[in-house]
Amino acid sequence: MKDEYLKRILSARVYDVAIESPLEIAVGISENLRHKVLLKREDMQPVFSFKIRGAYNKMAHLSPAELKRGVICASAGNHAQGVALAAQKLGCKATIVMPVTTPKIKVDAVARRGATVMLEGDSYHEASLFAQKLSAAKKLTYVHPYDDPLVIAGQGTIGMEILRQFQHPIDAIFVPIGGGGLIAGIAAYVKALSPATKIIGVEPVDSNAMYQSLKANKRVTLSHVNLFADGVAVKQVGKETFRMAKKWVDEVVLVTTDEICAAIKDIYQDTRSVMEPSGGLALAGIKHYVSREKSTGKTYVAICCGANMNFDRLRFVAERAQVGEHHEALLAITVPETRGSFRRFCELIGPRNLTEFNYRMTDAKVAHLFVGVQIHGRDEAKTLVANFNKKGFKTLDLTDDEMAKLHVRHLVGGRSPLAHEEAIYRFEFPDRPGALMRFLTSMSPNWNISLFHYRNHGADIGRILVGLQVPKNERAGFAKFLKTLGYAYVDETHNPAYQLFLG
Numbered sequence: 454m455k456d457e458y459l460k461r462i463l464s465a466r467v468y469d470v471a472i473e474s475p476l477e478i479a480v481g482i483s484e485n486l487r488h489k490v491l492l493k494r495e496d497m498q499p500v501f502s503f504k505i506r507g508a509y510n511k512m513a514h515l516s517p518a519e520l521k522r523g524v525i526c527a528s529a530g531n532h533a534q535g536v537a538l539a540a541q542k543l544g545c546k547a548t549i550v551m552p553v554t555t556p557k558i559k560v561d562a563v564a565r566r567g568a569t570v571m572l573e574g575d576s577y578h579e580a581s582l583f584a585q586k587l588s589a590a591k592k593l594t595y596v597h598p599y600d601d602p603l604v605i606a607g608q609g610t611i612g613m614e615i616l617r618q619f620q621h622p623i624d625a626i627f628v629p630i631g632g633g634g635l636i637a638g639i640a641a642y643v644k645a646l647s648p649a650t651k652i653i654g655v656e657p658v659d660s661n662a663m664y665q666s667l668k669a670n671k672r673v674t675l676s677h678v679n680l681f682a683d684g685v686a687v688k689q690v691g692k693e694t695f696r697m698a699k700k701w702v703d704e705v706v707l708v709t710t711d712e713i714c715a716a717i718k719d720i721y722q723d724t725r726s727v728m729e730p731s732g733g734l735a736l737a738g739i740k741h742y743v744s745r746e747k748s749t750g751k752t753y754v755a756i757c758c759g760a761n762m763n764f765d766r767l768r769f770v771a772e773r774a775q776v777g778e779h780h781e782a783l784l785a786i787t788v789p790e791t792r793g794s795f796r797r798f799c800e801l802i803g804p805r806n807l808t809e810f811n812y813r814m815t816d817a818k819v820a821h822l823f824v825g826v827q828i829h830g831r832d833e834a835k836t837l838v839a840n841f842n843k844k845g846f847k848t849l850d851l852t853d854d855e856m857a858k859l860h861v862r863h864l865v866g867g868r869s870p871l872a873h874e875e876a877i878y879r880f881e882f883p884d885r886p887g888a889l890m891r892f893l894t895s896m897s898p899n900w901n902i903s904l905f906h907y908r909n910h911g912a913d914i915g916r917i918l919v920g921l922q923v924p925k926n927e928r929a930g931f932a933k934f935l936k937t938l939g940y941a942y943v944d945e946t947h948n949p950a951y952q953l954f955l956g
Contacts, residue, residue, distance in 0.1 A: 456645070458602075458605070458606060458609065458638075458641035458642070458645075458697075459641065459642060459645050461602060461603070461605075461606035461609070462606045462609035462610055462612070462613055462638065462641065462642050463613070465506070465510045465603075465606045465607050465609070465610050466509065466510050466513040466514070467505075467506045467509055467510050467607050467610050469509065469513070469542060470499060470505055470509050470538060470539060470542050471498055471499070471505050471506050471509065471610075472497065472498060472499070473614050473618075474493060474494045474495050474497050474498060474503075474611075474614070475493075475494045475497065476491050476492070476493050476494070476614070476615060476618040476619055476754070477491065477492050477494060477724070478490070478491055478492075479491070479492050479719075479720070479723045479724070479736075479755075480723060481719070481722055481723045482719050482720075482723055482736070485719075486739070486740065486743050487749040487750065488739075488743060488748075488749060488750065488751045488752070488753055489751070489752045489753070490736070490739060490753050490754075490755060491619060491752070491753070491754045491755070492720065492723075492724070492736075492754075492755050492757050493611060493614075493615060493754055493755065493756045493757060494724075494726075494757055495611065495732075495756060495757055495758050495759065496726060496728060496732055496757050496758070496759055496760035499538060500531070500534035500535055500538055500562070500761075501531075501534075501759060501760045501761050502531035502534065502535065502684075502758060502759035502760070502761060503531075503608060503611060503635060503756070503758050503759065504528075504531040504532045504534065504535035504598070504759075505534070505535040505538055505539065506535075506607040506608055506610055506611070507532075507535070507598075507599075507601075507603070507604035507605065507606075507607035507608045507634060507638070508526075508532060508535035508536045508538075508539045508596060508604065508607070509535065509538075509539040509542070509607065510603050510604065510606060510607030511596050511597075511601055511603040511604050511607065512524060512536070512539045512540065512543055512545070512594075512596060513539075513543065514603055515545075515594060519594050520543055520544070520545040521545065522591075522592055522593060522594065523540075523545055523546035523547065523548065523591075523593050523594070524536060524540060524545060524546070524547050524548070524593055524594045524595075524596050525547070525548040525549075525550065525584050525587055525588045525591075525593040525594070525595055525596070526547075526548075526549055526550070526584060526595065526596040526597070526598065527549075527550045527551070527577060527580040527581035527583070527584035527585075527598070528549060528550075528551060528577070528580075528598055529551065529552055529554075529555050529559070529577050529580075529683045529684065529686065530551065530555055530556065530559030530560075530562075530563070530683065530684070530761055531559070531684055531758075531759050531761060532596075532598035533549040533551055533559065533563045533568070533570075534559065534562050534563055534566065534761070536549060536568070536596050537549060537562075537563045537566035537567065537568035538566055540566070540567070540568060541566050541567055541568075546569070547566075547567075547568040547569070548568065548569045548571065548584075548587070548593065549563050549568045549569065549570050549571070550571045550572075550573050550580045550581075550583055550584040550587070551563070551570060551571070551572055551573075551580060552572070552573070552574050552575055552576055552577055552579065552580045552883075553572045553573070553574065553575060553883065554575055554576070554680065554683075554883040555572070555683075556683070556761075556763040556766075557763070558761060558762075558763050558764070559761055560572075562761070571583075575883040576678075576680075576686075576688070576883075577686065577687060577688075578687075578688050578689075597691075598631075598632060598634065599631065599632030599633055599634030599635075599637075599690075599691050599694055600632060600633075600634065600691025600692060600693050600694055601634075601693075602693065604634055605634050605637045605638045605641070605693065605694065605697070606638060607638070608634050608635045608637075608638035608639065609637075609638030609639060609641055609642045610638075610642075611635070611638070611639055611756065612626070612638065612639035612640070612641070612642035612643045613642050615639075615643070615754055616642070616643065616646055616647060619752075619754075621752065622647075622649070622650075622752065623647065623650045623752050623753075623754055624650065624651065624751040624752050624753060625650065625651035625652070625653050625703075625742075625751070625753050625754070626639060626643060626650060626651070626652055626653070626753075626754040626756070627653050627654075627655055627706075627735040627736070627738045627739050627742070627753060627754065627755050627756065628640075628652065628653070628654055628655065628735060628756050629654075629655055629656075629682075629684070629685055629731050629732075629734040629735050629756060629758050630654040630655065630656050630662075630663045630685060630690075630705065631684060631685035631686070631687045631731070632687045632690050632691050632694060633663055633690040633691050633694025633695060633697070633698055634691065634694055635756065635758065636652065636654050636663075636694070636698060636702060637693070637694040637697040637698060637701075639652065639756070640652040640697060640698070640700075640701035640702055641697060641701065644701045651703040651704075652701055652702050652703055653702075653703055653704055653705070653706055653738065653742065654698070654702050654704070654705040654706070654738075655705070655706050655707075655708060655734045655735050655737065655738030656685065656705055656706075656707055656708075656734075657679060657681070657682050657685065657707070657708060657709070657710065657713065657734070658707045658708065658709055659677075659678065659679035659710075660675070660678040660679050660682060660685060660686050660687070661675075661705070661707055662674075662675050662678070662687055662688060662689055662690050663690045663695070663698060663702075663705055664705040664707060666689075666690055666695055666698075667695075667698065667699065667702070667705060670699075672689055672690060672692065672695050673689070674688055674689045675688045675689070676688075677941045679710070679881075681710050681713070681730055682710075682713060682729075682730035682731045682734060683729075683730070683731070684729060684730070684731030684732070684758065684759055684761075685731045685734065706738040706741050706742055707741075708734065708737040708738055708741050709777070710730075710773060710777075711773045711774075711776045711777030712737040712740065712741060712777045713730050713733050713734060713737045713777070714730075714733075714769075714770045714771075714772075714773040714774040714776075714777045715737065715740070715773075715774045715775075715776075715777030715778035716728075716733035716734070716736040716737035716740065716777075717730070717732075717733040717770050717774065718770070718771075718774040718777075718778070719733075719736060719740075719778070720732075720733060720736060720757065726760060727760060727762050727767070728757055728759070728760050728762065729759045729760055729761050729762040730762075730770075731758055731759055732757050732758050732759040732760055732762075733757075734758075735755035735756045735757065735758070736755040736757075737777075738755075739753050739755055773858070775808065775827075776852055776858070779828065779829075779830050779831050779834075780827060780828060780829070781808055781825055781826065781827060781828065781852075782825070782826050782828050782833075782834035782837065782850060782852050783809075783823070783824070783825055783850075783851045783852045783854075783857060783858065783862070784822075784823075784824045784825075784826060784834075784837070784838065784841075784848055784849065784850060784851065784852075785821060785822070785823060785824075785848065785849040785851055785857075785949065785950060785953050785954070786798070786821070786822040786824055786841060786846050786847070786848045787819050787820070787821055787822075787846060787847040787848070787953070788819065788820045788821075788822055788846060789818065789819055789820075789845070790818055790819055790820055794820075797844065797846075798822070798846065801837075801840055801841055801844060801846065802826065805826050805827050805828065805837075806826075806827040807824060807825060807826060807827075808825035808826065808827055809823070809824065809825030809862065810822070810823075810824055810825070811823035811824075811862065811954075821953045821954055823851075823857075823861065823862060823950075823954060825862075831852075834850060834852060835850075838850050849949055849950075849953070851949075851950050854948065854949075854950055855879070855943075856879050856918065856943075856945045856948050856950060856951065857948075857950035859879070859916050859918070860879070860906045860916075860918040861918075861950045861951065861954055861955065863906065864904075864906055864918075864954070864955060872903040872904065872920060872922070873922065874922055875903050875904070875920045875921070875922055875946075875956070876920070876921050876922075876923065876944070876946045877904070877918065877919070877920050877921075877944070877945045877946045877948070877951050877955075877956075878918075878919050878921065878935075878942050878943065878944055878945060878946075879916070879917070879918050879919075879942065879943045879945050880892070880916070880917050880918075880919065880940050880941070880942045881915065881916055881940060881941040881942070882915050882917070882940040882941075883915070892917075892938070892940070895934065895938060896934065897927065897930060897931075897934070899923075899924060899927055900921050900922065900923045900924075900927070900931065901921070901922040902919060902920065902921060903920035903921065903922050904918065904919065904920025904955065905917065905918070905919055905920070906918040918945070920955075
């Protein structure tokens with residue numbers, strides 16, 4: 454089977470539309486990590502993503518009759534642009550079904566290629582089901598984004614280029630994983646010619662379908678995926694890609710949103726190019742892997758798979774990058790309301806820069822501070838917390854507390870003496886017209902909203918923090934509301950950040 458894919462990759466038709474993307478050494482990143490890190494710049498493709506390779510290879514193998522009838526696909530954006538450009542090049546009609554949550558930059562890019570865009574469903578899964586029904590009804594060829602041998606072979610040309618461009622030993626190639634087409638294609642080629650090179654997949658911790666599937670030794674369907682890295686937000690990997698991953702993928706590394714943001718910043722500083730979240734995923738995986746392995750002097754390749762970044766999202770990326778690269782710690786510090794306390798606090802902070810400082814008098818005895826502090830690593834944060842506690846300033850490290858980072862830092866001081874028996878929930882919903890209204894109108898008028906915080910992050914997912922006062926005799930109805938709403942949620946009522954600053 455490996456030889457079969459080798460032949461498919463070697464004979465793949467991609468270069469009518471795709472370029473042989475550069476393989477560049479990342480000088481600053483390599484110095485910082487003490488490894489040679491090479492970036493495979495798929496963000497430089499005509500559609501700013503590797504997806505053009507697989508889409509064109511699939512469509513170039515269609516018969517004249519199939520091309521005449523037209524093609525259809527479902528995609529959150531990058532595959533859609535690949536299919537649209539391929540259709541334009543081959544002179545066939547293309548219908549693209551995209552989730553309604555797709556960033557506008559990707560919708561506009563597809564429409565400009567002359568494709569017909571249809572917005573359907575809140576996720577790729579829902580868009581895919583609709584596209585497949587339409588494909589059968591109108592006899593259109595369905596161009597799968599990853600689970601197709603010709604698509605996989607097209608993506609595999611990236612592995613072929615890497616081994617040709619760098620003819621020295623490569624210790625590992627780090628590959629973002631969504632449905633698995635990219636890593637399957639690269640692994641099939643690289644393992645045939647350079648079996649000692651590790652193929653390491655990278656997924657977000659909250660969108661890890663391949664990791665869960667390999668662990669369970671069967672394809673797992675996730676109930677929820679975080680849409681921040683929308684290019685890899687897939688609930689279930691493909692049948693063929695999973696079969697290939699079991700054979701040739703050495704391991705899958707999981708990274709956080711903060712680590713992805715830090716990687717985007719690192720790539721920008723070395724290349725002056727801005728990756729989309731999935732485009733920063735592979736480098737985030739390298740940094741995580743290096744930190745875990747404590748090694749030096751290796752040669753690693755990161756696949757920079759795309760750069761279709763929504764500009765409005767940069768605010769969120771910049772905000773979280775400092776935390777992701779362990780240069781900022783967020784602390785909750787309880788300070789006695791006595792003379793000299795603030796001076797003692799400043800002495801304990803020392804020469805470090807404050808990135809954020811929120812204070813409001815709580816009562817006559819203590820005050821709670823929400824503080825951002827510049828650090829040089831997580832160990833420094835631990836030492837800082839220990840020193841504050843030792844000196845009588847009760848301190849909590851909130852650096853990994855999602856609610857604190859998304860909401861509490863913007864609400865410090867917002868206590869209310871009227872918010873009795875308040876329950877706090879954090880929700881995620883598709884950020885599109887009507888979604889917030891649906892949330893509000895589906896609630897019982899007997900439930901009082903005591904707190905509400907929403908902040909636009911320029912993404913396709915909305916994040917809100919809600920305080921609710923629900924009468925005891927309606928708790929069962931409230932539990933039913935949470936189940937039927939269909940939005941992901943977390944009960945944050947006992948979160949220490951809430952208790953300190955809002956409760």
